[in-house]
Amino acid sequence: MLTLELALAGLGIGSIAALAGLGLLVTYRFTGVFNLAFGAIAMATAYLLWQQVHVWHWPIGLAAPLDLLVICPLFGVLLERSVFRPLQRRGASTAEQLVASLGVLIVLLGMATVIWGAQARLDAPSIVPYRQLRLSGRLQVPLSTVVDLGVIVMVGLALVIGQHTRLGLEVRAVVERRSLAELAGLRVNRVAALGWAIGCALAGIAGVLMAPTMRLQPQGLTLVMLETMAVVVVARLTSPLWAIASALLIGVGQAELTRVRVNGSAEALLDALKSNLFVVVLLLALLMLRRLDERAAPDAGLAARLPTARGRVEARAWWLLPALTLTVPVLLSAQDRRTALAVPALAIVLVSVVVVSGYGGQISLGQAGFAGLGALVAGRLAAGTIPGLPRVPGALVLVLVPLLVLPVGLLMGWPAIRRRGLFLALTTFAFAVTISRFVFDQPAITTGVVVHPPDAFGSDNNFYVLELLCLGIALVLVHNLHTGRLGRALTAVRDDEMGAQASGIDVRFLKLLVLAASAALAALGGALLAMGSRAFDPSAFDPILGLIWFAVVVVFGVDSASGAVIGAGMLVALDAGAPSGTSILVIGVAALFLGRLPGGLVHTLSRLVDATMGGRVAAASVRVPVAPTRLTPTGRRALARTLHRPSSVRGAAP
Amino acid sequence: MSSGIDLVRVRAGYGPVEALHGISLSFPLGSVVALLGRNGAGKTSVLRAIDGSIPVASGHVTWRGRDITRLPTHERVAAGLTVVPVEANVFAGLSVAENLSIFARGASIDRVHAVFPELASRGAQRASTLSGGERQMLALAPILLRPGAALLLDEVTSGLSVGAAERLHRVIDELATPQRVIVVAEQYQPDIVRRADLVYVLSRGELAWAGEASELVSGPPPAVLI
Numbered sequence: 001m002l003t004l005e006l007a008l009a010g011l012g013i014g015s016i017a018a019l020a021g022l023g024l025l026v027t028y029r030f031t032g033v034f035n036l037a038f039g040a041i042a043m044a045t046a047y048l049l050w051q052q053v054h055v056w057h058w059p060i061g062l063a064a065p066l067d068l069l070v071i072c073p074l075f076g077v078l079l080e081r082s083v084f085r086p087l088q089r090r091g092a093s094t095a096e097q098l099v100a101s102l103g104v105l106i107v108l109l110g111m112a113t114v115i116w117g118a119q120a121r122l123d124a125p126s127i128v129p130y131r132q133l134r135l136s137g138r139l140q141v142p143l144s145t146v147v148d149l150g151v152i153v154m155v156g157l158a159l160v161i162g163q164h165t166r167l168g169l170e171v172r173a174v175v176e177r178r179s180l181a182e183l184a185g186l187r188v189n190r191v192a193a194l195g196w197a198i199g200c201a202l203a204g205i206a207g208v209l210m211a212p213t214m215r216l217q218p219q220g221l222t223l224v225m226l227e228t229m230a231v232v233v234v235a236r237l238t239s240p241l242w243a244i245a246s247a248l249l250i251g252v253g254q255a256e257l258t259r260v261r262v263n264g265s266a267e268a269l270l271d272a273l274k275s276n277l278f279v280v281v282l283l284l285a286l287l288m289l290r291r292l293d294e295r296a297a298p299d300a301g302l303a304a305r306l307p308t309a310r311g312r313v314e315a316r317a318w319w320l321l322p323a324l325t326l327t328v329p330v331l332l333s334a335q336d337r338r339t340a341l342a343v344p345a346l347a348i349v350l351v352s353v354v355v356v357s358g359y360g361g362q363i364s365l366g367q368a369g370f371a372g373l374g375a376l377v378a379g380r381l382a383a384g385t386i387p388g389l390p391r392v393p394g395a396l397v398l399v400l401v402p403l404l405v406l407p408v409g410l411l412m413g414w415p416a417i418r419r420r421g422l423f424l425a426l427t428t429f430a431f432a433v434t435i436s437r438f439v440f441d442q443p444a445i446t447t448g449v450v451v452h453p454p455d456a457f458g459s460d461n462n463f464y465v466l467e468l469l470c471l472g473i474a475l476v477l478v479h480n481l482h483t484g485r486l487g488r489a490l491t492a493v494r495d496d497e498m499g500a501q502a503s504g505i506d507v508r509f510l511k512l513l514v515l516a517a518s519a520a521l522a523a524l525g526g527a528l529l530a531m532g533s534r535a536f537d538p539s540a541f542d543p544i545l546g547l548i549w550f551a552v553v554v555v556f557g558v559d560s561a562s563g564a565v566i567g568a569g570m571l572v573a574l575d576a577g578a579p580s581g582t583s584i585l586v587i588g589v590a591a592l593f594l595g596r597l598p599g600g601l602v603h604t605l606s607r608l609v610d611a612t613m614g615g616r617v618a619a620a621s622v623r624v625p626v627a628p629t630r631l632t633p634t635g636r637r638a639l640a641r642t643l644h645r646p647s648s649v650r651g652a653a654p
Numbered sequence: 655m656s657s658g659i660d661l662v663r664v665r666a667g668y669g670p671v672e673a674l675h676g677i678s679l680s681f682p683l684g685s686v687v688a689l690l691g692r693n694g695a696g697k698t699s700v701l702r703a704i705d706g707s708i709p710v711a712s713g714h715v716t717w718r719g720r721d722i723t724r725l726p727t728h729e730r731v732a733a734g735l736t737v738v739p740v741e742a743n744v745f746a747g748l749s750v751a752e753n754l755s756i757f758a759r760g761a762s763i764d765r766v767h768a769v770f771p772e773l774a775s776r777g778a779q780r781a782s783t784l785s786g787g788e789r790q791m792l793a794l795a796p797i798l799l800r801p802g803a804a805l806l807l808d809e810v811t812s813g814l815s816v817g818a819a820e821r822l823h824r825v826i827d828e829l830a831t832p833q834r835v836i837v838v839a840e841q842y843q844p845d846i847v848r849r850a851d852l853v854y855v856l857s858r859g860e861l862a863w864a865g866e867a868s869e870l871v872s873g874p875p876p877a878v879l880i
Contacts, residue, residue, distance in 0.1 A: 169748075169752055169755060169756065170756065172745075172747070172748060172752075173745050173748060173752075173756045176745045176746065176747045176748060177742055177745050177746070179707055179727075179739075179742065180739065180742055180743060180744070180745065181745075181756070182706075182707070182726075182727040182728050182731070183705060183707070183727060183731060183737045183739065183796075184731070184756050184757055184759075184796065185728050185731040185732060185759060186728065186756070187728055188728065189726075629860070629861045629862060629863070629864065630862065630863045630864075630865075631863075631864050631865065632863075632864065632865030632866060632869050633865075634852065634864075634865050634866040634869070635852070635854075635863070635864025635865040635866075636864075638680050638682065638852050638864060639678065639679070639680055639861075639864060
């Protein structure tokens with residue numbers, strides 16, 4: 001009996017996850033975009049309903065249909081129109097589209113934080129009245145579960161039937177090859193808009209159903225919704241039925257786990273597993289599923305590439321800007337200087353993203369995990385509470401931290417390098433979430449961890465100097481990764497994995513090297529971050545921050561170490577000086593405009609300077625003169641119309 | 655000759671790379687026009703500027719007197735343009751039958767099987783598993799199923815066997831009516847050039863030679879072709 005009751009309870013959560021997964025799946029299958037923003041769309045819809053019901057006192061019967069059937073679909077159409085259509089028309093890579101969806105996520109997160117604050121609320125309105133339905137005897141099931149399941153059956157059926165219709169075929173054609181679909185006369189924009197509208201509506205429904213079962217909080221709710229990606233990955237981004245089945249199974253499995261009891265230290269682990277089964281399944285599926293293919297990405301190596309300023313070496317003068325960024329704190333008051341301690345530390349973390357994404361061409365959304373591990377290891381090393389390791393004094397900690405976290409990077413990297421593009425990105429993110437839930441959130445591991453700057457660098461001024469020293473060393477090491485033989489090999493792997501392999505480069509080794517080096521760097525940065533604030537705070541290494549850090553790096557130029565330093569300065573300054581959420585909002589908006597700034601802010605700036613100071617440099621714009629056109633009498637007659645009729649064409653240029 | 659497709663001082667390209675440097679060309683209705691030139695001369699770019707798959711930075715494209723420079727591609731198709739691009743010209747992940755269904759938009763697909771019986775037994779096969787020549791036959795389906803009043807054909811004979819290429823040439827001959835313009839871009843294909851009423855030779859994004867096919871075939875070929 002108990003088993004059955006738990007299973008019914010699990011179906012509730014499972015069905016919400018299934019709805020979220022179906023929303024993600026629909027958008028992906030209609031448009032080819034893996035919409036990371038769906039978690040934030042779900043969160044924002046839940047907040048909107050809260051605002052309407054609790055603040056404006058609208059009847060929920062009016063507000064909910066308005067939000068879910070009008071506002072969410074319209075928002076989807078707006079996204080398609082303003083963000084994704086320009087990218088797809090330009091033939092942007094998967095990675096660029098992923099960054100754009102990350103931009104949407106971050107903007108929504110920033111807006112929610114600015115409008116509603118970061119604190120949690122417990123009174124999310126429920127669209128299904130709370131009532132228990134009696135099945136038989138003592139067995140009861142909440143009405144909401146029945147409603148959820150009903151919605152899933154309807155949506156699932158519609159999707160399965162839809163696949164076999166003419167529309168279904170056109171959708172596949174559009175995703176397969178947008179340009180050819182256009183040439184075949186299909187209304188590709190309409191298909192994409194429809195996909196976004198349905199996807200956003202489903203995300204909204206999932207958010208509104210999920211919010212009452214947990215706390216309403218911008219980052220928290222977004223992250224929980226993101227975890228439901230697990231069901232989409234298990235479904236290999238194709239089968240709606242698999243997505244539904246796995247969602248219900250995980251939901252029921254999570255509920256049944258509550259019956260299991262163990263003693264001793266395994267208890268904490270089991271408790272974590274009970275509330276994080278989706279995360280575990282996500283990570284395991286990403287690491288273990290044999291075949292995971294992106295749609296419409298025949299050349300995944302190319303599809304994964306982010307736009308970089310190829311062939312352009314950063315001019316030395318550009319280092320003035322980051323140098324200036326790092327000098328500013330010297331001029332600040334003691335209070336502000338303490339805040340500014342975060343700049344070089346964060347810069348190291350961001351440079352670690354440059355290494356893996358800019359130089360290595362892999363998307364890593366999981367740097368928050370490595371940074372947090374670095375902070376944790378630093379604290380426990382200094383206290384001597386890592387089993388088997390003695391108490392480590394002073395600055396030696398900073399040498400050991402990257403070395404100790406590096407194997408963790410290898411551990412994740414080894415299975416992960418089989419993946420490319422989107423799936424590697426998701427793996428790194430799933431890894432960060434797992435570390436956060438199973439390590440950072442465990443009191444047994446993090447309670448009482450104190451992180452101090454090394455004794456000799458106790459004062460803020462001395463510690464700042466130490467940080468600059470670390471940053472300097474990191475930059476020199478990173479510079480070596482980008483130049484010489486190794487740098488050329490890495491660039492070859494980044495730009496064309498197949499080609500690199502064909503010319504005898506050990507691609508696996510290089511990818512692993514890049515992932516491990518970047519994990520070690522992130523750990524160093526994380527340790528310095530914690531030392532600067534003199535505490536280990538799990539929320540400082542929230543997985544969502546990993547997404548934001550990645551966006552910062554892409555916005556400032558994914559292969560630009562100097563851009564990373566400037567980005568760190570801007571992020572810290574905005575966090576300290578502007579209302580909560582502003583920095584996130586700024587980064588998100590910038591990420592949305594990335595389609596118009598290929599290569600990022602730093603490269604756009606340097607191009608502007610080049611253009612105004614020294615004429616255009618792009619080799620492509622150099623034209624070789626062609627001999628004058630030779631026209632035979634027939635040729636002259638044929639061209640007479642176009643050559644000598646300046647006024648017959650409307651608006652012809654003079 | 656009545657007005658078909660006209661390009662007036664068109665500049666177009668790919669991001670920062672300009673491929674067409676203010677080119678003017680005329681493709682009158684009732685003619686077959688060959689567009690020749692070496693690799694990178696701008697043949698494909700001209701076709702793409704006409705069908706709208708690359709943006710025109712300045713200048714105009716008109717079709718039967720109507721300015722279509724800013725029209726979305728699918729509206730140009732609706733206005734009578736039928737395009738067979740040089741690459742990415744089939745839906746590789748879809749089956750042959752599904753490809754034909756998309757291209758046919760309701761029309762009967764018998765015509766494809768009549769011209770290319772090779773495809774008749776391949777309906778359930780994924781297009782990505784076809785041989786190069788078979789894939790090219792599939793790519794030609796649009797001009798067999800729903801030929802518009804303007805056909806833009808980019809290196810369509812590449813990969814076809816001699817027999818299949820001859821069948822294609824016969825199709826082109828049948829389609830060459832007074833109400834239609836056919837533009838064929840080729841490296842140098844004597845069979846196609848001989849059929850052309852007008853030949854344009856492009857070089858580095860500009861027009862290098864314009865004249866009659868006979869003048870090109872009889873005399874020495876212009877240096878820009880070799």
